[in-house]
Amino acid sequence: MAIFLSILWNNIIPLAVMIAIGITLHRVFSLDIKTLSKLNFYLFSPAIIFKLLYTTEVSLQSALHVLLFFVVFMLLLYTSVEIAIRVRGIEKSRRGAMRNSVLFYNSANYGIPLNELVFASNPFTLSIQVLIMMLQALLPNTYGIYSVNAHRISGKQILKTIAKQPVIYAIPLGFLMRGFGVPIPHALQVPLDYAANAFIGVALITLGVQLGSMKISLRSLMLGDVLLSCSLRLLGGPLLASAVVWMLGIDGLMAKALIVSSSVPTSLSSVLLAVEFDNEQEFASQAVLVSTLLSILTVTFVIYVMG
Template sequence: MTVLLPAIIPVAFIIFIGFIAGKTLKLQQQTLSQLTVYILAPALVADSLYTTTMSAESAAKLLLGVFIIAAVLYLLVLGVSYWLNLSSLIRKSLIATTLHPNNGNMGLSLVDFALGSGGLDRAIIYMIGSSILLFGITPAILAGSSLKHSLGVVFKLPLIWAMIAGLSLRVLQIKLPFNLGEGLHLLGVAAIPIALLILGMQLADTKFKVREFEFASLNLRLIIAPLIAFVTGKLINLETLDLQVLILQSSMPTAVNTLVLVTEFGGDPPLVARTIVVTTLLSFLTLPMVLWLSTKL
């Protein structure tokens, strides 16, 4: 319990502050979201890759784990959809809410508090792989568009270019002049609390309801996904910290960006919005258990 509380309580506290702000202040969520997506999150990625000490082998294994987990979950959702004879709209919504955990807003924060800088480096690698799935592959699945077109969307995002820049600086061993590395680090540090505040504000605007779809989604996202992550991590022989990060990041509630995804490419936006709220709130019951179990690995 002494390990869990310092990791969970700060995250919940910042989200709660965002919730209160959403109820009492007239803040522009879109502006804050754009600030995070286009400036702060890319800075966090570039800084972490620039300063990371993890090996290329560990990073490659983590990325492999992300893609294997997503593939298994995708096949599982297709099986459930066929078995229950779900409509195309519901099937697309279930794919979106199941495949994409909130490993940015919540995942990076929880891993940072629970596992420190080493865990955060690995959590960012997971987020990069997840972002490629979110913005590159899933749109093609939902809309039936070509993979080439979807990957074009990925390379328009600053996150990918920040990854390339951070890796280049690392590989070429370039030292940034005039203490610019510290400025990059400060921007990156700001990404986590701002993202949690945005999440709290979004929770303030959405109603909490649990129906059949939300119940299925929360089981797939919060219970089955971490089990698949555990098995996957063991099969690809991840080390302890790598395995812990893979499981924790896979245990996160549905990503907020899935709402943008289904609105643009196909699905039921109100259903997905409720699922984001349900899985986020219930994750405060499941994540402490997953975190405790991961410390026993």
């Protein structure tokens, strides 16, 4: 019960408050969700990724283990989603959004606080979570863009769109500047901090604005597809992660950190992608909202099993 209340109070309620603020602001002022989406994609998200990579100390051995785990894990998770899509017969226009809702998980504003809570701010497990967050940030800006656009624009146009995403350049830049010890001038450090600190708040408000623009009812709730997405994300994620760490012989704190990181709900990136490229916005928003609520139970159970 103590773990349950800690997760509820430290993780879920703060997220819910920010989402509620977004819903309220939209109902009062009719905010432009496209503008909020662009701020997240082109400014706040690259800023927080660059800052964390530049400031977090990560060993090469840990990075290689995490990378190997992530590749195997994502391949297995993708296979599971594809099987589910084929069995359920999901329409083509929604398939990309369904994949994104399972493959992209909230490794930043949910995963990092959760990691600090579970592992008592252990710097080693935090570095693992930062690596997962970096890889998760790269996916929506590459594969995610492809998945929501593949059925309607050419491959050349998709590549051009991907090439315009700042996150792709922020990741290697952060690694290189840290590796070579390149200092950031104070005149740039201050605005970088401002932009990075704004990411979580603006992303949650964006989700609130999207939810506030929806007329949520039992009829509008895509219950079958949303529950399928949540099952694959919240139950399939940690089960597959456990299998992968066992197959790769990863144990100890690293194994536990990787399994816990895989148990978090659907990422806000799936909503931002849906809004930015006008693809299944309601489904994406419902998947994030329902998975976040259900994660109160599922994440608590995963932590309990992890001991």
